[in-house]
Amino acid sequence: xxxxxxxxxxxxxxxxxxxxxxxxxxxxxxxxxxxxxxxxxxxxxxxxxxxxxxxxxxxxxxxxxxxxxxxxxxxxxxxxxxxxxxxxxxxxxxxxxxxxxxxxxxxxxxxxxxxxxxxxxxxxxxxxxxxxxxxxxxxxxxxxxxxxxxxxxxxxxxxxxxxxxxxxxxxxxxxxxxxxxxxxxxxxxxxxxxxxxxxxxxxxxxxxxxxxxxxxxxxxxxxxxxxxxxxxxxxxxxxxxxxxxxxxxxxxxxxxxxxxxxxx
Amino acid sequence: xxxxxxxxxxxxxxxxxxxxxxxxxxxxxxxxxxxxxxxxxxxxxxxxxxxxxxxxxxxxxxxxxxxxxxxxxxxxxxxxxxxxxxxxxxxxxxxxxxxxxxxxxxxxxxxxx
Numbered sequence: 526x527x528x529x530x531x532x533x534x535x536x537x538x539x540x541x542x543x544x545x546x547x548x549x550x551x552x553x554x555x556x557x558x559x560x561x562x563x564x565x566x567x568x569x570x571x572x573x574x575x576x577x578x579x580x581x582x583x584x585x586x587x588x589x590x591x592x593x594x595x596x597x598x599x600x601x602x603x604x605x606x607x608x609x610x611x612x613x614x615x616x617x618x619x620x621x622x623x624x625x626x627x628x629x630x631x632x633x634x635x636x637x638x639x640x641x642x643x644x645x646x647x648x649x650x651x652x653x654x655x656x657x658x659x660x661x662x663x664x665x666x667x668x669x670x671x672x673x674x675x676x677x678x679x680x681x682x683x684x685x686x687x688x689x690x691x692x693x694x695x696x697x698x699x700x701x702x703x704x705x706x707x708x709x710x711x712x713x714x715x716x717x718x719x720x721x722x723x724x725x726x727x728x729x730x731x732x733x734x735x736x737x738x739x740x741x742x743x744x745x746x747x748x749x750x751x752x753x754x755x756x757x758x759x760x761x762x763x764x765x766x767x768x769x770x771x772x773x774x775x776x777x778x779x780x781x782x783x784x785x786x787x788x789x
Numbered sequence: 790x791x792x793x794x795x796x797x798x799x800x801x802x803x804x805x806x807x808x809x810x811x812x813x814x815x816x817x818x819x820x821x822x823x824x825x826x827x828x829x830x831x832x833x834x835x836x837x838x839x840x841x842x843x844x845x846x847x848x849x850x851x852x853x854x855x856x857x858x859x860x861x862x863x864x865x866x867x868x869x870x871x872x873x874x875x876x877x878x879x880x881x882x883x884x885x886x887x888x889x890x891x892x893x894x895x896x897x898x899x900x901x902x
Binding site: 552553554555556557558559560561562563564565566643644645647675676678679680700701704705708734736737738740 | 810887
């Protein structure tokens with residue numbers, strides 16, 4: 526049985542209200558419950574997020590359609606940053622561990638989650654993957670979600686930020702066709718820009734579409750294959766991670782000051 | 790097809806409530822699905838029947854409460870109704886909209902016995 530959440534083997538979950546009421550079999554009655562359908566996932570996501578904050582971990586949830594170049598982008602990124610920042614990867618796919626093997630070939634540790642029939646990762650799966658990873662404090666963790674522009678949008682994993690990757694071979698109307706995914710993302714990476722001369726993809730139009738569904742979305746264009754535009758992406762990563770670490774430092778300093786005052 | 794996992798979550802919520810509140814069977818479930826929520830009502834309906842089989846909600850009727858999407862326009866400083874996330878503000882025709890309602894997925898009410 527899982528020691529964290531008690532899942533498996535029919536174990537009891539947290540209830541907090543264990544006595545039973547005598548059932549009234551005589552008639553139907555109405556019950557107001559007002560429960561979020563995603564409430565359970567959101568509770569696991571909060572637990573993951575608390576864990577990440579406590580350990581100063583910067584976590585990105587990478588979402589896209591299949592074939593957008595997520596894994597190629599990841600291996601290029603890992604090769605550039607390894608040695609400078611401790612990193613790890615959680616790979617989500619319906620089947621196979623092909624992607625995790627590609628990641629491990631860079632020398633970075635990776636855990637593969639196979640969702641089987643599932644079309645998305647959820648926060649519970651990620652919690653278990655964390656048990657398997659030997660994650661150093663202050664790491665940069667990439668979670669590569671299942672390739673799917675629909676379902677992963679609804680499931681918070683506890684990540685720090687969400688990055689949606691869109692390749693120019695997919696069409697500039699994708700942000701309008703799959704608005705939930707773009708509405709929830711902090712950054713949109715336009716990938717495969719080396720192919721722009723060969724496809725009908727209007728970059729300005731795509732940016733306009735993305736901003737319609739999400740006025741705050743940040744946007745970078747690159748080619749993971751040629752390395753063009755990779756530097757601004759790496760800078761974005763460093764800046765965002767530094768912001769997170771500085772916030773954590775400020776928080777710890779406040780706690781230290783309180784402790785010192787109490788010790789005196 | 791994440792509607793299947795959403796329906797499985799609904800069944801978990803119902804089973805939990807049945808234990809807590811001591812009822813045997815769910816006759817009707819009222820689900821709020823906001824028009825901007827990331828779930829399709831028809832797909833939910835399809836999955837609901839499959840997933841509730843042999844549970845406390847076997848044979849239950851599903852009522853879907855459809856709530857309109859609402860957004861705040863920063864330019865006009867008004868709340869407006871939108872049908873999709875990429876709609877323009879009906880007042881100024883621009884896109885500085887922030888969704889404030891109509892994206893909920895919630896079990897609202899049950900009829901039980």
